[in-house]
Amino acid sequence: MFDKVKYKFFSDKLNPFLYRVIPPIILIIFVLLIWEIVVRAFGIPDYVVPSWGQVISVLFQDPIFFLQNTVITLAEAFSGFVLGMTFSIFLAFLMVHNDLLERSIYPIALMVKVTPIVAIAPLIVIWLGFGYSPKIFITFLITFFPVLVNALTGFKSIDNNIHRFFIILNASKWEVFIKLRWQTSIPYLFSAFKISIPLSVIGAVVAEWFTGNSGLGSIILVSNNELQTPTLFAAILLLALIGCFLTFLTNFLEKKIIFWKDYSSIK
Amino acid sequence: MQKDPTIAFNQVTHTYEGKYSKKFAISNLDFKIFSGEFVTIIGPSGCGKTTILNLIAGLLSPTNGDIYVDNVPPNNLLSKKSIGMVFQSPAILPWLNVFQNLLLPLQINPSNDNGSDNESLAGDILSIIQMEDYADFYPHQLSGGMKQRVGVGMSLIFDPKILLLDEPLGSLDEITRSYMRFDLINMLRNRNKTIVMVTHSIEDAVLMSDRIIILSKSPGTFSTEIKLDFSSKRTHDLEYQSEFLSYVNQVKKSLSIAYDFKFR
Numbered sequence: 001m002f003d004k005v006k007y008k009f010f011s012d013k014l015n016p017f018l019y020r021v022i023p024p025i026i027l028i029i030f031v032l033l034i035w036e037i038v039v040r041a042f043g044i045p046d047y048v049v050p051s052w053g054q055v056i057s058v059l060f061q062d063p064i065f066f067l068q069n070t071v072i073t074l075a076e077a078f079s080g081f082v083l084g085m086t087f088s089i090f091l092a093f094l095m096v097h098n099d100l101l102e103r104s105i106y107p108i109a110l111m112v113k114v115t116p117i118v119a120i121a122p123l124i125v126i127w128l129g130f131g132y133s134p135k136i137f138i139t140f141l142i143t144f145f146p147v148l149v150n151a152l153t154g155f156k157s158i159d160n161n162i163h164r165f166f167i168i169l170n171a172s173k174w175e176v177f178i179k180l181r182w183q184t185s186i187p188y189l190f191s192a193f194k195i196s197i198p199l200s201v202i203g204a205v206v207a208e209w210f211t212g213n214s215g216l217g218s219i220i221l222v223s224n225n226e227l228q229t230p231t232l233f234a235a236i237l238l239l240a241l242i243g244c245f246l247t248f249l250t251n252f253l254e255k256k257i258i259f260w261k262d263y264s265s266i267k
Numbered sequence: 268m269q270k271d272p273t274i275a276f277n278q279v280t281h282t283y284e285g286k287y288s289k290k291f292a293i294s295n296l297d298f299k300i301f302s303g304e305f306v307t308i309i310g311p312s313g314c315g316k317t318t319i320l321n322l323i324a325g326l327l328s329p330t331n332g333d334i335y336v337d338n339v340p341p342n343n344l345l346s347k348k349s350i351g352m353v354f355q356s357p358a359i360l361p362w363l364n365v366f367q368n369l370l371l372p373l374q375i376n377p378s379n380d381n382g383s384d385n386e387s388l389a390g391d392i393l394s395i396i397q398m399e400d401y402a403d404f405y406p407h408q409l410s411g412g413m414k415q416r417v418g419v420g421m422s423l424i425f426d427p428k429i430l431l432l433d434e435p436l437g438s439l440d441e442i443t444r445s446y447m448r449f450d451l452i453n454m455l456r457n458r459n460k461t462i463v464m465v466t467h468s469i470e471d472a473v474l475m476s477d478r479i480i481i482l483s484k485s486p487g488t489f490s491t492e493i494k495l496d497f498s499s500k501r502t503h504d505l506e507y508q509s510e511f512l513s514y515v516n517q518v519k520k521s522l523s524i525a526y527d528f529k530f531r
């Protein structure tokens with residue numbers, strides 16, 4: 001009871017954004033401080049663990065270089081994700097209307113999902129070359145399954161009574177899809193996006209390891225080979241920031257789009 | 268000479284077929300419902316009450332026997348707009364506000380035959396269900412009773428001749444339920460509609476309907492029927508009158524026979 005009163009006191013004093021942002025920032029500063037102290041105190045060489053100061057200075061020495069490569073990785077991840085999402089939703093649309101298609105496609109989709117992407121990546125490079133297409137295709141492969149499963153579940157999760165009501169109204173299959181199934185699936189799609197969007201970045205980085213001469217994945221590969229650990233850390237830091245940004249963006253869009261869902265449950 | 272029934276079940280049997288077995292929902296069921304009647308079908312769980320509504324609405328076809336709605340099988344009805352249905356959990360879309368929900372049936376099945384435009388039609392329904400002040404509210408902002416009123420409104424939008432109520436008060440708490448009964452009576456009775464309701468509640472059945480059909484336990488067959496003819500108006504006071512209590516006891520007795528209970 002006492003804890004709850006204290007909790008409410010802090011949440012009343014701060015605005016909601018600061019209330020959420022300040023605790024992780026304090027923790028990050030604390031971790032960075034410990035990191036710096038340990039590196040200096042034990043004299044750890046920078047090719048093993050650089051100080052965070054070194055990582056930041058590498059980033060600011062050539063910000064354009066890092067920005068360009070970040071944009072390349074982001075573009076690959078985004079293209080693969082959009083392609084995977086569109087294809088999955090289309091496939092789920094076909095599967096929900098045809099049982100035979102569902103039974104035929106699902107095992108193949110599952111096989112693609114369970115096969116490690118690093119095992120297929122070299123083959124894709126042989127087929128598609130070293131341009132952007134293999135990177136986008138690898139990202140597509142890694143992202144499409146979660147969206148497919150969730151879209152299919154969402155399309156099927158329509159309220160039975162509402163469906164009966166639509167049938168009584170003589171609604172066509174297309175009307176049932178567009179006015180009922182599609183809207184019902186949106187919360188499920190957002191759950192899939194929360195998995196697929198970070199996966200798309202992983203897909204892009206893995207693809208760059210195999211095909212890359214650009215992007216944060218190839219920076220990681222090259223700096224690792226040359227023992228440029230501060231550069232390696234800088235690329236990792238940027239990937240983490242991209243992941244956080246995309247996750248926040250997804251959560252923000254989810255709350256805006258699914259405004260009708262009651263978020264006011266007691267924590 | 269008796270007029271033609273609006274709804275007629277002639278020796279109707281319906282079975283649900285599983286992979287290895289089949290279950291009889293209703294068996295050789297016979298009854299007639301006439302124009303303007305409010306009939307409640309009541310019976311033990313699993314006796315096929317909702318199946319009966321689905322058969323009338325044409326959502327299912329009988330395994331055996333004939334069903335006539337307005338003298339034709341339900342699937343041959345020229346206009347599906349002649350049947351409205353209200354469900355236990357209201358069939359309203361959570362992403363649409365009250366007004367948009369009322370417009371939905373008109374968008375799916377455009378109404379050109381009554382001359383008035385969709386928005387004014389939805390506005391009229393809004394006043395019938397007494398939700399004018401909540402037109403732009405979303406379902407998650409409404410109480411259970413309000414949601415049910417929107418559900419009733421959606422089913423009234425085409426002014427259907429036949430209204431099917433599938434446990435319309437089943438999801439409400441006892442107090443809201445007792446008020447909603449009279450809301451439904453005010454909204455639906457005296458509108459010259461043929462109403463078929465299925466429910467587990469004896470009080471709902473007695474207070475709202477003209478006639479109660481009691482089904483036997485599964486598979487549902489016709490057990491008996493009770494005609495309700497109150498000398499006073501159907502208001503809250505009726506619940507405390509001996510006439511009401513006498514009907515309730517009569518239904519209870521008939522139901523215990525239908526349940527085939529052996530008291531030990």
